[in-house]
Amino acid sequence: MKLIILDRDGVINHDSDAYIKSLDEWIPIAGSIEAIARLSKAGWTVAVATNQSGIARGYYPLAVLEAMHTRLRELVAEQGGEVGLIVQCPHGPDDGCDCRKPKPGMLRQIAEHYGVPLSGIWFVGDSSSDLETARTVDCQPVLVKTGKGERTLAKGLPAGTLVFDDLAAVAAQLLT
Ligand SMILES: [Mg+2]
Numbered sequence: 001m002k003l004i005i006l007d008r009d010g011v012i013n014h015d016s017d018a019y020i021k022s023l024d025e026w027i028p029i030a031g032s033i034e035a036i037a038r039l040s041k042a043g044w045t046v047a048v049a050t051n052q053s054g055i056a057r058g059y060y061p062l063a064v065l066e067a068m069h070t071r072l073r074e075l076v077a078e079q080g081g082e083v084g085l086i087v088q089c090p091h092g093p094d095d096g097c098d099c100r101k102p103k104p105g106m107l108r109q110i111a112e113h114y115g116v117p118l119s120g121i122w123f124v125g126d127s128s129s130d131l132e133t134a135r136t137v138d139c140q141p142v143l144v145k146t147g148k149g150e151r152t153l154a155k156g157l158p159a160g161t162l163v164f165d166d167l168a169a170v171a172a173q174l175l176t
Pocket residue numbers: 007008009010011015125126127147
């Protein structure tokens with residue numbers, strides 16, 4: 001199967017250092033919904049792995065997070081596509097879980113769900129922790145310049161990282 005895994009904040013929707021705490025604050029980046037739909041319609045399974053420590057911090061409840069993901073699924077469906085498995089880490093940095101990126105737990109969950117090896121799968125993110133997560137499980141690290149991407153780029157990237165302007169450019173590359 002053709003599987004691609006995406007980070008959420010800064011890749012699919014605009015990020016904020018103050019967290020995305022409500023459905024109103026969840027605003028798609030231009031072209032991202034269309035990119036997911038195009039990939040899906042071309043036979044790609046598009047999964048999502050997102051750190052959501054705002055849950056542990058009490059900034060927003062799980063129901064609000066689920067509403068954002070319902071919105072995402074609806075918007076992609078309107079374009080004729082489908083979003084695959086969405087996995088979230090609701091824990092804080094001190095909780096010692098094995099899912100909070102850069103730990104690879106969420107990517108492993110996705111691979112187990114679909115019964116495929118992670119090796120070589122593209123993991124698209126905007127933060128160093130995303131790229132590190134990808135490297136830990138032998139995924140292909142892919143950086144987009146949206147969200148924190150420009151800042152991440154300035155810090156220097158792991159060898160072999162692919163860089164694109166945004167998710168639309170990632171999709172364009174995969175669909176050529
Ligand atoms: Mg991000």
